[in-house]
Amino acid sequence: MTTQEVDAPAPVRTNRQTKTSRAESSELAEARIPTLLGLKQLMNGPIRTMLIKGLAGTGKTTVALEILKAAGKGNGAYISSRVPQELLETHIPAMKETLENQEFLDVRLEDATSALEFVMRLTDPKKVKTVVFDSWDALAKEFDSKERLRAEKTLIAVSNNSGAQLVFVSEEPGATTIDYLVDGILEMSTVEEQDRAVREFTIHKLRGTKIPQRKYLFTLMDGRFTFFEPYATPNYSEIRKFTPVADIDEAYSLGSPALDRLLGGMVPGSTLTVEYDEDVPYFALRAIELPPIINFLAMGRSAILLPLPGANTGLTSSVLTRAVGEGTPSDRLHILDVLRSSDLETTSMTKHATPNEIHEVVTNETTRLRKKSVDQAMLHVNSIAALENLFASDLDSLLEVTSQEIITLQQSRDAHILFLPANSPIRSRILSMSSSHARLSVRDGAVVMFGVKPYTGIYALQHLDDPILPSLTQLV
Amino acid sequence: MIRMSQVDDLFATAFNDSVHAGLDKVLGHSGTEAVLVHMKMADGFPDPMEFHVKLLALFGPAGTLSLEKAIVKHLTTGRSLEVLEIDGVLDFNATVSSVRRGANALPQAMP
DSSP, rough: HHHHHEOOOOOOOOOOOOOHHHHHHHHHHHHHTTTOOHHHHHHSSOEEEEEEETTTTTSHHHHHHHHHHOTTTTTTEESSSSHHHHHHHOOOOOOOOHHHHHHHEEEEEOOHHHHHHHHHHHHTTOOSSSSEEEEHHHHTTTOOHHHHHHHHHHHHHHHHTTEEEEEEEEEOOSHHHHHHHSSSEEEEEEEEEEEEEEEEEEEEEEEEOOOOOEEEEOOOGOOOOOOOOOOOOOOGGGOOOOOOEEEEEEEOOOOOHHHHHOOBBBBBTTTEEEEEEEEEEEHHHHHHHHHHHHHHHTTTTTEEEOOOOOOOOOHHHHHHHHOOOOOEEEEEEOOOTOOOOHHHHHHHOTOOOHHHHHHHHHHHHHHHHHHHHHTEEEEEEEEHHHHHHHTTTHHHHHHHHHHHHHHHHHHTEEEEEEEEEEOOTTTTHHHHTSSEEEEEEEEEEEEEEEEEEEEEEEEEESSOOSSSOOOEEEEE | OOOHHHHHHHHHHHHHHHHHHHHHHHHHHHHHHHHHHHHHHHOOOOOOHHHHHHHHHHHHHHHHHHHHHHHHHHTTSSSSSSSOBBBBBBHHHHHHHHHHHHHHGGGOOOO
16 A cells, blocks of 8 residues: 655635636647658758648648748748638638748749749749749649659759759649659648547658658647657656646646646546557556646545556656655555555455455545545546456456446545546446546557547647646647 | 851751750750740740850759750751760850851751
């Protein structure tokens, strides 16, 4: 058994926090690393010509404008064969300044010869560093295949000689002649992830550059291109003192503004089930698991944790101690390690404890810890996987006990969080008893999270600043 | 009897045609038109030296060599002129002048 002490202030109830877009934008800004893959190489390295392709509405223009922005004020040109500048600025307001800072050439009513001459004019005296051709295929469709190839070779030869970077935007899905000529190809697409649409890009080619990963998730949140690298484990050595998050109206905070914005906190007596796929990294689950516990302790309340399988109780205690501050651990937290014989011994249980015996331990601990909670509120965080591992041969009893626990907690107005593997044999039963349901999965190495009940948009989970608190960026 | 001015005119026309044909073969029709408009040489006989310098600025040495080879090849094809060996390096101005001298010497060979 592990206990920790916490010096905690009295809980504070405030009005529901407003959904500040400032926090989200700040997180987003940190997530936006314009040095991605070939994008950095496009600015400085061997990638002189890039094709950005994909169906309409997949984010091609925004990506092209990000590249143009990176060229620097006055160093880029945007050749539009589709929309006038005013309309483009209306479509992508975040890029208005970029468009105003760069040369804009409207070639909608020009022929291909004029468009080619524009490029020569822009690049001949090394006037610009980056030229975006949006879209190239709108003009190229005027050519027969041989003439098109020659026009493309002309553009690339001119670009190569001047040192200017040429970015072609195309809505042609299949491989065309330009695919073979350019140095890099990015394909933007929209794909389904757990019944929600997410944006993804694929790197088909990046000459002279190592491609560490071919597919990445990205978002166009705030009209900006932000991609997500594979989930990175937080650096717990950078843990800072936790700032308690006040209750949200009648709901307990989840200890993280981002989680509160997604799920609206936890109504007393409710059960939040966090379902996760088997490939979700353990540390991503901890980003959901720890903030509510830390917040409960920091608010002077008590908590019981049945950790995920494989959890290092020592590390968990250490993280909690550093986050909550000196004076911890406290007797307001019980980390129950059901797989550890010492825990069973201290609770006078045999090594073959039944679900009911575990439930009894939890009930007794709840009674003890409730007295120590500043307002008698308790948080229960349980890993269904840990219990399944322990009671694999008696899942019916486990389900029965879990059901009892949920009912008991409803009456006591405690908060209850269950971590449920997506492949759990008792999944549907657990979910049917849950008040709210969040789901975590992995796509292109990035961890994504969304609410099933209540229904929410889908978000990428990262650790951008604080190693304890998750950062959630909406995938739009 | 063909006068020298007629020979010059004939060569100018032939050179102009070869520039268009040579560029067209490599750059395509749109590319050729764009290049000539950009060089402000869309109309009339381009001065070979000035043309060469502008090509270099636009396409660099390698691109220029390819284009000039295509032009010279067209210029000499079908004529009873001894085609100059082009082996990696081409002095475009000298080559065109040489072809022109050949044309002067053999005006009947001009189309």
